[in-house]
Amino acid sequence: MVSRIGKEIEISPVELASQLAKKAKINLASGSPDPKVILISEIREAYNEVLEDVKSLFYPGAGGQEELKKEIEEHYLQFLGLSKGEDEIVITSGAQHAMELLGKYFLENDVIAVENPTFIETFNAIKLRSSVVIPIDLDDKGIKVDQLEEFLKLVKINLLYVIPNCHNPAGVNLDEERRKYLVELAERYDFYILEDDPYRPIAGCVPKPIKYFDKTGRVIYISSFSKILAPGLRIGFILANKEIAEKISLLEQLDFSTSTVNQYVVARLIRKGIVTRRMKELYEYYSRKMKVLKDSLTDQGLTKFNDPKCGFFLLLDLDKDSWKVFNNAIQLGLSFVPAKPFFLRGGDTMARLSITMSNEEEIKEGVSILKKAIQMT
Amino acid sequence: MVSRIGKEIEISPVELASQLAKKAKINLASGSPDPKVILISEIREAYNEVLEDVKSLFYPGAGGQEELKKEIEEHYLQFLGLSKGEDEIVITSGAQHAMELLGKYFLENDVIAVENPTFIETFNAIKLRSSVVIPIDLDDKGIKVDQLEEFLKLVKINLLYVIPNCHNPAGVNLDEERRKYLVELAERYDFYILEDDPYRPIAGCVPKPIKYFDKTGRVIYISSFSKILAPGLRIGFILANKEIAEKISLLEQLDFSTSTVNQYVVARLIRKGIVTRRMKELYEYYSRKMKVLKDSLTDQGLTKFNDPKCGFFLLLDLDKDSWKVFNNAIQLGLSFVPAKPFFLRGGDTMARLSITMSNEEEIKEGVSILKKAIQMT
Numbered sequence: 113m114v115s116r117i118g119k120e121i122e123i124s125p126v127e128l129a130s131q132l133a134k135k136a137k138i139n140l141a142s143g144s145p146d147p148k149v150i151l152i153s154e155i156r157e158a159y160n161e162v163l164e165d166v167k168s169l170f171y172p173g174a175g176g177q178e179e180l181k182k183e184i185e186e187h188y189l190q191f192l193g194l195s196k197g198e199d200e201i202v203i204t205s206g207a208q209h210a211m212e213l214l215g216k217y218f219l220e221n222d223v224i225a226v227e228n229p230t231f232i233e234t235f236n237a238i239k240l241r242s243s244v245v246i247p248i249d250l251d252d253k254g255i256k257v258d259q260l261e262e263f264l265k266l267v268k269i270n271l272l273y274v275i276p277n278c279h280n281p282a283g284v285n286l287d288e289e290r291r292k293y294l295v296e297l298a299e300r301y302d303f304y305i306l307e308d309d310p311y312r313p314i315a316g317c318v319p320k321p322i323k324y325f326d327k328t329g330r331v332i333y334i335s336s337f338s339k340i341l342a343p344g345l346r347i348g349f350i351l352a353n354k355e356i357a358e359k360i361s362l363l364e365q366l367d368f369s370t371s372t373v374n375q376y377v378v379a380r381l382i383r384k385g386i387v388t389r390r391m392k393e394l395y396e397y398y399s400r401k402m403k404v405l406k407d408s409l410t411d412q413g414l415t416k417f418n419d420p421k422c423g424f425f426l427l428l429d430l431d432k433d434s435w436k437v438f439n440n441a442i443q444l445g446l447s448f449v450p451a452k453p454f455f456l457r458g459g460d461t462m463a464r465l466s467i468t469m470s471n472e473e474e475i476k477e478g479v480s481i482l483k484k485a486i487q488m489t
Numbered sequence: 490m491v492s493r494i495g496k497e498i499e500i501s502p503v504e505l506a507s508q509l510a511k512k513a514k515i516n517l518a519s520g521s522p523d524p525k526v527i528l529i530s531e532i533r534e535a536y537n538e539v540l541e542d543v544k545s546l547f548y549p550g551a552g553g554q555e556e557l558k559k560e561i562e563e564h565y566l567q568f569l570g571l572s573k574g575e576d577e578i579v580i581t582s583g584a585q586h587a588m589e590l591l592g593k594y595f596l597e598n599d600v601i602a603v604e605n606p607t608f609i610e611t612f613n614a615i616k617l618r619s620s621v622v623i624p625i626d627l628d629d630k631g632i633k634v635d636q637l638e639e640f641l642k643l644v645k646i647n648l649l650y651v652i653p654n655c656h657n658p659a660g661v662n663l664d665e666e667r668r669k670y671l672v673e674l675a676e677r678y679d680f681y682i683l684e685d686d687p688y689r690p691i692a693g694c695v696p697k698p699i700k701y702f703d704k705t706g707r708v709i710y711i712s713s714f715s716k717i718l719a720p721g722l723r724i725g726f727i728l729a730n731k732e733i734a735e736k737i738s739l740l741e742q743l744d745f746s747t748s749t750v751n752q753y754v755v756a757r758l759i760r761k762g763i764v765t766r767r768m769k770e771l772y773e774y775y776s777r778k779m780k781v782l783k784d785s786l787t788d789q790g791l792t793k794f795n796d797p798k799c800g801f802f803l804l805l806d807l808d809k810d811s812w813k814v815f816n817n818a819i820q821l822g823l824s825f826v827p828a829k830p831f832f833l834r835g836g837d838t839m840a841r842l843s844i845t846m847s848n849e850e851e852i853k854e855g856v857s858i859l860k861k862a863i864q865m866t
Contacts, residue, residue: 169719205746342546344749369582372721
């Protein structure tokens with residue numbers, strides 16, 4: 113008596129690991145941004161300013177507040193390597209909400225392709241509306257476009273889901289030539305690309321978005337203010353061709369979930385230059401922490417990982433069942449995320465390590481606990 | 490290449506009328522709460538308080554923040570005539586989001602029943618996932634349970650959608666005996682009731698919720714802080730049996746749209762007693778405005794309406810095509826919502842008049858313009 117989605121939904125493995133991880137002293141599990149770099153005073157000030165006007169408490173318009181769309185268009189897109197052009201911006205309640213809207217729009221038991229591994233939580237919104245999911249392997253240059261093309265010769269897909277920068281969980285950036293080639297493939301084999309790019313604002317110097325190379329409206333770009341500002345605001349946006357953007361705006365009538373006041377707050381913070389000022393600072397901040405993680409792993413002889421260029425995550429091959437190592441690590445006071453659920457095939461020995469919640473000392477200590485946990489397993 | 494929902498979604502007639510209405514001097518169209526009674530200073534103060542702690546800017550947990558759930562359970566439910574008992578609370582991004590989650594959970598081309606008329610915007614989230622929608626007429630005691638029962642003898646339904654108080658657009662309250670009988674029918678004919686009750690906090694003295702009479706978990710209660718606090722916060726909640734509540738919480742992982750900081754703000758405002766203090770004040774405030782509307786209509790000889798006991802809306806029979814009257818009214822500087830789209834059958838001559846955005850003088854002037862527009866048509 114319930115829908116397919118109602119039947120198939122289950123607790124996210126990331127959420128599950130997070131719950132188990134609460135007991136642990138050292139947290140290399142959470143994907144939340146480091147609380148120490150959330151600009152709480154500036155955000156509070158922005159609330160004070162926008163709450164001078166009661167319109168900030170009215171119903172949001174479906175598709176988003178014009179003020180925020182204008183700020184993004186005029187003072188932010190260029191920092192992401194994009195311009196609005198003929199496309200339209202749709203404000204969403206974060207990138208996850210964008211994925212849900214896009215899944216709802218595009219899919220009804222269709223065939224899709226995703227990176228293997230991919231971020232299971234965002235992916236769920238399209239997985240639960242697909243009949244077949246084709247996993248395409250990643251290497252240190254991102255999704256293997258040759259492998260994708262071999263599949264495309266055999267099977268028609270509707271959507272490809274890609275995380276181009278600071279990949280979650282793999283840590284890699286997608287190579288520029290591959291970005292261009294994905295757009296070619298999308299045109300040749302008639303599919304759409306969902307480019308989920310929440311880390312770009314803190315990614316440092318990375319190639320232009322896939323969307324940048326798209327001249328025919330095949331790429332839907334998804335951005336978020338969760339990493340650069342704060343996840344608790346639940347504000348992100350889509351950049352898509354006019355037809356799709358209009359439909360997604362209409363679909364927002366169904367959930368109407370995007371807080372008006374939070375949209376004004378983000379608009380205000382962009383206008384003040386706070387968002388763009390933070391981009392370099394946060395890239396450098398997280399890079400320092402990532403270097404500590406990489407150095408600590410290397411020091412401990414744990415070297416089977418892709419070298420993350422940016423973002424929060426490193427994917428480590430433990431060479432042992434990662435759930436077994438996880439259980440030992442939790443006993444020793446360390447949490448991480450066993451990465452098997454991010455993989456459609458393989459991944460049994462993989463662990464996702466995050467640098468956000470622990471400081472440098474804790475990261476070092478966490479890695480030495482991890483080493484012990486591996487030895488125990 | 491898009492889903493059924495993607496194909497069928499269209500602009501809400503309420504939104505459309507609102508856009509056309511922007512030109513009009515007098516607004517009897519909008520369903521937004523009166524901006525003059527939004528407690529902007531208290532809300533700003535609550536933001537200042539909760540933004541002392543960075544946890545208010547973390548990711549929200551799926552299902553809602555514990556602090557807010559606890560406040561609702563301990564200090565608010567009783568004012569709605571409910572207690573938590575064996576049920577669970579799920580926080581949502583407003584009542585519309587709750588409807589979307591419930592539609593997503595329950596429906597996959599099923600048969601449902603709704604009041605005729607019903608609120609088209611919330612209804613859309615279940616309509617687009619149903620194969621057959623059975624309209625059940627209203628009278629001045631709410632949904633005609635006898636008519637519903639006749640249908641139930643003939644056809645199996647999955648869900649019944651009901652707005653029990655200050656009905657939008659019909660203005661009526663559901664009679665207590667009928668509330669009890671709906672629960673009996675739900676048990677006998679094996680369906681669930683979505684009780685959408687956003688107006689109750691400002692409804693004055695009304696019967697207990699349908700949910701109150703439900704001992705077997707057949708009723709899902711939907712509430713909202715949009716009318717009592719402000720719609721721009723996008724915070725509401727569901728009260729449902731444990732199994733359904735858990736599933737709805739999991740489904741929130743798909744959109745993850747409910748702002749953390751706004752949840753803390755609402756929790757803070759409940760704790761301070763501001764929410765419950767406003768209930769009587771706002772009921773009296775809106776009742777005064779509604780009396781002005783009713784008196785003005787009667788003075789102008791426009792007497793074909795159900796007598797609204799509470800809320801924002803009055804449904805008037807214009808005895809002429811309401812879109813034609815609307816077009817004339819707009820020329821004369823008045824907007825309202827032609828109510829045909831709220832009806833699954835009939836309703837061509839009906840108009841929804843709202844008292845929220847206009848003051849008492851404007852309501853009087855609006856009614857005299859309406860009279861002229863009818864005469865012109």
